[in-house]
Amino acid sequence: MPGVISRLYRGDINIDFVGKRKIWYGLSAFLLVFSIVGLIVNNGLNLGVEFRGGSVFDFARTPTSSVESVRATMSDAGVHQIIVQEAGTANWRVTTESLSTAQVSEVQQAVATEYGIAKNQVSSQVIGATWGGEVSEKAVIGLIVFMVAIMLYLTIAFEWQMALAAIVALVHDLVITAGVYAWSGFEVTPATMLGFLTILGYSLYDAVVVFDMIKEVTGKLGTSAKMTYTQAANNALSHTLIRSLNTSLVAILPVAAILFIGTTLLGAGTLKDLSLALFVGMLVGTYSSICVATPILVSLKEREPQWQALARRVAQREASEAKQSTSKTTAKAKTEPVGAAKAKPKK
Amino acid sequence: MLLAIILAMGAATILQKAFIPKFGLDLAGGTTVTLSPETLDKKAPPEESLNRAVNIIRDRVNGTGISDAQVAKSGSNILIQIPGAGQEQAEKLVTTAELRFRQVLAIGPAQDTPAPLPSAAPSGSPAASPAGSPPAASSEPSASASPAGRALSKALTAPSPSGTAQPEPSASASPGASTEPSPLATSRATTPPADDPLAGQDLSGIDPAVLQQFRDLKCSATNFGQGNQDDPDKQYAACDTSGQIKYILDKAAVRGTELADASAGTDPTTGEWIVQVDFKSAGATQFADITRRITTLPQPRNQLATVLDGAVIVAPTINEAIPGGRARISGGFTQVTASDLADQLKYGALPLKFNTSSVVSVSSTLGADQLRGGLISGAIGLVIVMLYLLLYYRGLGLVGIASLGVATVVTYLSVAVLSENAGFRLSLPHIIGLVVSIGITADSFIVFFERMRDEMKEGRRSMRAAVEVAWRRARRTILVADAVMFIAAVVLYFLAVGDVAGFAFAMGLTTVIDVVVVFLFTKPLMSLVARTKFFSKGHKLSGLDAERMARSESQTMQEA
Numbered sequence: 085m086p087g088v089i090s091r092l093y094r095g096d097i098n099i100d101f102v103g104k105r106k107i108w109y110g111l112s113a114f115l116l117v118f119s120i121v122g123l124i125v126n127n128g129l130n131l132g133v134e135f136r137g138g139s140v141f142d143f144a145r146t147p148t149s150s151v152e153s154v155r156a157t158m159s160d161a162g163v164h165q166i167i168v169q170e171a172g173t174a175n176w177r178v179t180t181e182s183l184s185t186a187q188v189s190e191v192q193q194a195v196a197t198e199y200g201i202a203k204n205q206v207s208s209q210v211i212g213a214t215w216g217g218e219v220s221e222k223a224v225i226g227l228i229v230f231m232v233a234i235m236l237y238l239t240i241a242f243e244w245q246m247a248l249a250a251i252v253a254l255v256h257d258l259v260i261t262a263g264v265y266a267w268s269g270f271e272v273t274p275a276t277m278l279g280f281l282t283i284l285g286y287s288l289y290d291a292v293v294v295f296d297m298i299k300e301v302t303g304k305l306g307t308s309a310k311m312t313y314t315q316a317a318n319n320a321l322s323h324t325l326i327r328s329l330n331t332s333l334v335a336i337l338p339v340a341a342i343l344f345i346g347t348t349l350l351g352a353g354t355l356k357d358l359s360l361a362l363f364v365g366m367l368v369g370t371y372s373s374i375c376v377a378t379p380i381l382v383s384l385k386e387r388e389p390q391w392q393a394l395a396r397r398v399a400q401r402e403a404s405e406a407k408q409s410t411s412k413t414t415a416k417a418k419t420e421p422v423g424a425a426k427a428k429p430k431k
Numbered sequence: 432m433l434l435a436i437i438l439a440m441g442a443a444t445i446l447q448k449a450f451i452p453k454f455g456l457d458l459a460g461g462t463t464v465t466l467s468p469e470t471l472d473k474k475a476p477p478e479e480s481l482n483r484a485v486n487i488i489r490d491r492v493n494g495t496g497i498s499d500a501q502v503a504k505s506g507s508n509i510l511i512q513i514p515g516a517g518q519e520q521a522e523k524l525v526t527t528a529e530l531r532f533r534q535v536l537a538i539g540p541a542q543d544t545p546a547p548l549p550s551a552a553p554s555g556s557p558a559a560s561p562a563g564s565p566p567a568a569s570s571e572p573s574a575s576a577s578p579a580g581r582a583l584s585k586a587l588t589a590p591s592p593s594g595t596a597q598p599e600p601s602a603s604a605s606p607g608a609s610t611e612p613s614p615l616a617t618s619r620a621t622t623p624p625a626d627d628p629l630a631g632q633d634l635s636g637i638d639p640a641v642l643q644q645f646r647d648l649k650c651s652a653t654n655f656g657q658g659n660q661d662d663p664d665k666q667y668a669a670c671d672t673s674g675q676i677k678y679i680l681d682k683a684a685v686r687g688t689e690l691a692d693a694s695a696g697t698d699p700t701t702g703e704w705i706v707q708v709d710f711k712s713a714g715a716t717q718f719a720d721i722t723r724r725i726t727t728l729p730q731p732r733n734q735l736a737t738v739l740d741g742a743v744i745v746a747p748t749i750n751e752a753i754p755g756g757r758a759r760i761s762g763g764f765t766q767v768t769a770s771d772l773a774d775q776l777k778y779g780a781l782p783l784k785f786n787t788s789s790v791v792s793v794s795s796t797l798g799a800d801q802l803r804g805g806l807i808s809g810a811i812g813l814v815i816v817m818l819y820l821l822l823y824y825r826g827l828g829l830v831g832i833a834s835l836g837v838a839t840v841v842t843y844l845s846v847a848v849l850s851e852n853a854g855f856r857l858s859l860p861h862i863i864g865l866v867v868s869i870g871i872t873a874d875s876f877i878v879f880f881e882r883m884r885d886e887m888k889e890g891r892r893s894m895r896a897a898v899e900v901a902w903r904r905a906r907r908t909i910l911v912a913d914a915v916m917f918i919a920a921v922v923l924y925f926l927a928v929g930d931v932a933g934f935a936f937a938m939g940l941t942t943v944i945d946v947v948v949v950f951l952f953t954k955p956l957m958s959l960v961a962r963t964k965f966f967s968k969g970h971k972l973s974g975l976d977a978e979r980m981a982r983s984e985s986q987t988m989q990e991a
Contacts, residue, residue, distance in 0.1 A: 212786060285919045335870030341808045
């Protein structure tokens with residue numbers, strides 16, 4: 085293990101991510117199907133009160149209060165659908181149906197009297213049923229505009245294959261993250277959406293850095309090059325692997341800090357919801373930028389006649405070299421089947 | 432240059448004593464109400480109506496006496512932010528704003544506290560005792576008063592004397608002599624105010640409770656009768672929009688929904704500015720009935736008040752019965768005041784219903800908890816990332832840490848300056864956005880450092896040359912990647928609502944800061960340290976030592 089780590093540290097690795105892309109496609113396809121099944125089986129996502137409409141109360145936990153007593157107090161105040169949760173170390177969080185302002189005031193008064201806290205220390209949230217719909221509708225519109233903008237930008241800055249590959253990886257991340265939420269039953273709140281959106285940013289950011297490197301490396305490939313596009317891309321990927329892993333780690337660390345603080349100190353709430361989405365999403369995002377985005381790009385590029393021709397030449401040369409001597413170079417490059425370059429992505 | 436920016440921002444911060452940025456209500460505690468206005472047929476209101484609605488809500492909020500409350504348009508919604516506890520008031524804010532026409536029953540000056548009546552007899556006969564001289568001479572509606580704002584000097588007339596108005600598009604009245612509005616209006620618009628504003632007026636038919644309302648009414652910013660408004664089938668006491676005059680108003684005679692149009696124009700004979708009002712068919716009949724009934728009554732009962740959201744915007748004297756659904760208001764308008772009134776009538780006529788989309792009230796303790804949580808996780812995140820950089824990149828890590836430190840300072844100063852000068856309020860989504868962006872900022876350094884190590888690994892270059900070559904390449908990557916983040920932030924900021932927009936703002940801000948810091952700090956610093964022996968000789972702790980560049984060990988040594 086130390087050997088691997090130190091080689092990783094030096095950037096001295098050559099893992100054939102791209103050549104083995106069938107494996108990744110298979111794995112991703114499986115994850116995608118699994119996620120979609122999860123969404124269907126579990127009847128979509130467990131939407132938070134912000135989307136369904138309802139009321140939420142937050143107040144300090146006093147020694148005399150228990151889940152039962154809080155429920156009883158709420159019930160006495162005329163509220164029906166009551167969910168009592170512990171929020172962090174010091175708070176109760178009670179979710180109810182959507183209440184009128186007068187009812188909210190009543191509940192606050194009841195809680196204040198019962199537990200001897202000031203009425204204005206009982207936080208409340210009332211969300212109309214249509215509001216959540218509006219929020220998510222806006223987010224979806226934003227998402228679509230964002231994707232189109234990014235497609236255009238990447239097409240101009242790089243090329244359309246890269247843009248397409250990046251967007252596919254993005255959708256891949258989103259679906260799988262949604263799948264994780266569907267299977268785990270984690271609540272989806274507006275904060276979760278923030279998390280999703282950040283993932284999009286990261287996922288793209290990462291892909292862009294990798295693509296930039298690929299562009300540079302493959303740009304040097306002439307007709308007499310000794311590498312196929314696939315191999316060159318894989319080289320570029322290995323080159324930036326350290327950076328990708330470093331970036332992901334550096335990005336996940338602060339998020340993990342939020343997640344930790346969010347769960348221990350505050351309990352349910354914006355911080356926790358958000359960082360959970362980020363945490364899940366970043367893991368998926370790191371995987372996809374290495375194992376999905378680049379392989380798709382390669383699959384797309386290898387269809388171009390220019391790169392197909394190069395692949396044939398390289399194959400011929402390697403074949404003739406193979407006759408002469410068995411192996412001087414690493415086995416990796418040779419085992420790369422030329423046919424794989426033409427294989428269509430399974431997705 | 433960066434130093435100059437920091438110094439400038441630091442100076443601004445110190446000068447304005449804005450060391451601590453101002454916090455949003457989710458951190459400071461307070462109530463945020465999101466209202467979604469819609470027309471009665473459940474459509475989104477047009478832009479102009481929405482702006483009016485914001486003004487209406489702002490008036491209502493001010494009317495509740497809450498200080499510091501902010502009312503703003505946010506997309507198609509109206510956002511009310513009330514610091515501290517104040518959600519009870521939210522209820523009052525969401526009543527439907529509607530235009531109504533009501534007969535004036537009694538009238539009085541607003542500012543003076545009236546001497547209490549000896550007996551609040553509801554049906555007192557006209558008390559014919561004008562006691563003393565009027566204390567408020569200024570508010571006496573003088574007949575020749577030219578300024579518009581004086582509701583009393585306005586007259587309402589039909590555009591043509593016959594009343595069988597052909598649909599004339601313009602306000603061109605037929606030259607019938609009886610329609611000359613101004614002399615009639617001015618001759619009637621004299622009500623001598625007395626010590627008791629109601630003295631000398633016929634109080635018959637007025638609800639005693641409303642009388643009391645009227646006496647209590649101060650027409651100040653916080654007390655203009657806002658609690659009294661709104662039931663069209665009840666009498667109530669109201670102030671005019673200027674806060675000068677108060678009225679007792681009868682039940683609504685015509686609802687604003689019956690108003691078809693209102694426009695400003697000039698009288699063809701006198702050249703005077705007038706406002707022309709058109710009613711729909713049912714409204715026309717109602718309007719004809721009410722004008723016929725009250726035009727013969729004595730002042731002030733021959734005045735018909737137009738009420739928008741509780742306040743009287745105009746109360747002209749009715750000079751004659753106005754059949755035909757077309758009326759005009761005249762008397763001392765200027766072009767501006769005429770158009771303004773026409774707008775108020777036109778857009779006020781469109782009643783808006785305010786749906787309470789969300790009411791979020793955060794107690795000060797919960798807010799403080801969230802702030803603390805956000806700050807602690809930010810600090811932890813920052814420290815962990817710094818430690819990681821140091822462990823992985825050793826000496827280079829120090830450059831990274833210094834850059835992160837600078838970025839943090841610049842971010843903090845930006846927030847402080849924005850908060851002081853641009854009304855920016857730091858909220859939880861902002862903090863999260865900032866914490867999350869630590870990674871993006873750190874990544875710029877990583878891209879740069881990795882490039883540099885690549886260059887040196889190939890063994891072709893000395894440290895100093897490597898820095899320059901690596902920078903040229905890394906620069907492009909950083910810019911492209913940051914551009915993607917920035918596009919994301921901008922799109923989200925403008926399209927999303929609420930928390931998401933705040934988050935996007937923070938992300939956009941840090942992306943810009945990242946670029947600034949990398950270009951103006953990290954790169955120059957790197958060039959600088961490349962000259963030191965510590966780095967260029969590949970010291971063990973520099974992060975660039977031979978062992979770490981194993982593949983090109985010998986070459987590096989030679990070059991160095």
